[in-house]
Amino acid sequence: MEHKSGEGIVVFGATSAVAQALARLHAAAGDSLLLVGRNEQRLQDLVNDLGVRSGQDVQSLQADLAHIDGHPDLVNTINERMDNVSKYYFFHGILPDQQHCERSWAATFDVLNTNFLSIASLLTLIANRVSEESNRSLVIVSSVAGDRGRQSNYVYGTSKGALNTFLEGLRNRLHKHGCHVMTVKPGFIDTPMTAAFSKQNFMWATPEKVASDIYKAANKRKDQLYTPWFWRYIMFVIRHLPEPIFKRLDL
Template identity: 40%
Template sequence: MPTMLVLGATSGIAQAAARLFANSGWTLQLAGRDSQRLREVADACGGAPVFPFDALDPASRSALWGLLPSCPDAVLCAVGLLGDQDCACRSPKEALRVMECNFTGLVPVLLQAAEAFEARGAGLIIGLSSVAGDRGRASNYAYGSAKAGFTAFLSGLRARLWGSGVHVLTVKPGYVATGMIAGRRLPSCIVASPERVARDIFRAVHSGQDVLYTPGWWRPLLALYRALPECVAKRLKL
């Protein structure tokens, strides 16, 4: 049975994806900051080993790969932090925290995975980015710029590993009914369930897709938004 390492395994999308892959015959390795919640997720998936991982802790980032009992066949990176945009506008520390958790703190372990998979000639890396990274917006440019960087990193990694037997899938969800948007008043028609996103990821893996917008209607919507001239986009205050 193939093995999948799930980073940020306690997030809503990660939990839904972990259950789906486990029910489809995958063995799981779960990593995250909250050990109690990790064990609860592991129990819900039929049992799985759990490992500490904190994208904001350099020691944790460097230690994780060596803790694994075996090299996984796939890595699903679902780590994410929305952060406080108002605070990030004024605090370099908060802005850097958001960027480290969503991008730079994930690079070490994904590079380790890429090296191991490339040497083996097979593997799968799934990175959860966001539609927020497609263009900077006044309301969340700290988070959005971090996701833009992560998207570019995954794209470059995919190009580097092309032909090696290693596939890199970039996932760009829109609004998802998880703790990240708790308390926000959003139209229900634009909020997807974690289970919907997990099913889309599962299908994208088996179809060999490179970039997944989920739900799919985000792709044309974001294409239109990216096409707007900057002089127009900056006035929208989205």
């Protein structure tokens, strides 16, 4: 489907590096944006920036998305503020320290809550509205880490794997209503969230590259996107390694 100028776009987790790059693409295309995030000052920085760049109407809404009890009010407010939403993007998520999670259930729960439960909750509320109105897109940023559990990051991987399964079911359910659900599986992205890693090889993609891939795939209403493209093949191999071999690997 062609991108129509002037769409209403809602971005959850709008201060993430990829979300910022994506918002610039939408603003440049003449779309109206509603940015949702936790840090009010940073949201204001983005509103100012997008306003200068595009002259478009950009709004922001402060909310702690990990606070699930607040979701019904939040979704109501969003609907009051913007009545013609065509795409909802979900960018919020945390990348935890795996070893810390292994020692702490509280830390593990935090990851599951932010990366899976909070998105499932928002999707539940939003899906019931969009199923009455077709042509909407729900675009959710997951991760290649959800494709198979590995010792180095299985808590994070679990949150994303659960999310992927949830999205498969939701896509299946909403398809007949003409609503599009897209699972985005980025590989390594060079962002502040990954600042602790050394990034000396081609595997690291820029937020701008990932955002551009997401933008195009969402307009084409793809079901699933690996970005950059080569992760599709890497994860194909990883998913198909037999478990008796896989469990011995140091991944």
